[in-house]
Amino acid sequence: MFDYNFHWRPVLKSLPDLLEAGLLTLQVAALSMIIGIVIGLALALIRLKLKGPLYWLATGWVELARNTPALFQLFFFGFGLGAFGVHLSPFLIVLAGLSFNCAGYLAENFRGGFQAVPDTQLRAARSLGMTSWQAYTRIIIPQVFKIVYHPVTNQMVWAVLMSSLGMLVGFRELSGETQFFASRTFRIFEYFAVTAIIYYVIVKIILVASRLLAMRLFRY
């Protein structure tokens, strides 16, 4: 029954390459999170404050991002845009797909955060003579940030996990690199086992780092 010989040597030999690809995974996830946070904030504010076409555009974005598979979104940026003659590089496909997805999920988190901050805070800030911009950047958003901190770190973990879909659009991040090596050596199980461990470690590092950062940020 158990006549499979494990060969770990090729995996160990390409371990530096895998770790480097892990760094790329982390980079693309972090980058898409940054873009996602900016767009997500804008979407949440639009959905809360505006009416008309802009509201529907934002709502459409959020619902589409939340109600279709991430892989579908990636394919859309990959093949779907190809129909219009737009051909993105694998890196851009993954970045655009992840950012689109993260923005949608984060917008909902931010919306809950904005609703949790009492309206009186804004009015108090305005009556102290702050401009609208000052009131938002100095009073409202810091409070929202504290409320949504946990969901955002969770989303960061999701972004790392989702970036593994890059493998299916030819992007050589951790999963894509693993598949490349695995299909060259046919040591599929060994390679993917090591990759699973690397992902696990990355996720744990993010969670620990975010907890340490939270301790530092939310001391008061």
Add this chain to the structure above:
Amino acid sequence: MNQTISFFSGFNVNDFWFLGEAALRTLWISALSVTIGTVLGGFFGWMLYEGRLWATLTLAPVLDIFRSVPLIIQLVLFYNFAPIVGLDLDPFGSGTVILTIYTAALVANVARGGIEAVGKPMRRAARSLGMSYWQDMRYVVLPIGGRAVFPAWVGVALGVMKDSALVSVLGYVELLKASQILITRTQEPFLILSIAGAFYFALSFPISRYAAQLEKRWAQ
């Protein structure tokens, strides 16, 4: 005589049939794994709640692994691991096993939250009315805790439905794989991806809206 052979042919009515069948396969694998996974996850959640120390030391880390490693890696890993230990599983079998465990890992947390949502005084009241432990579980904890976490469970179930698209890496022809096949043949990525996306959206959007509404109503 020269005859040109066209490799590409347009999108026709039969392809709708093909997509429909694939959509049914998506529904079938997600329904199967969500059902079994929920039962298993409920049991795990109960163990995490009752088992305290030993469950925290053994079960929790195992479930955590399934939540911290990308689903796609889990699928490839298990698909290649099964033959090593002498299991003969087709893509559907492997996909179902992994999706089930993945669901169970997510539902376990939800279920534990549900049990914790029922206050201790309520449990004690039930027991002092003469209910047995299982009667207390069945007639007090299940209705009250289940209601508290039902929206969260819907979120998990829809998430698994969307993630079932990843089983396509093993070669299981579900909706997204089917649309990929059609795209290769018809060269009409935009149309076909829109149909596939519309299906996922039509399934996920009403259910998530309904769950959000229930949550709002029950919160009162």
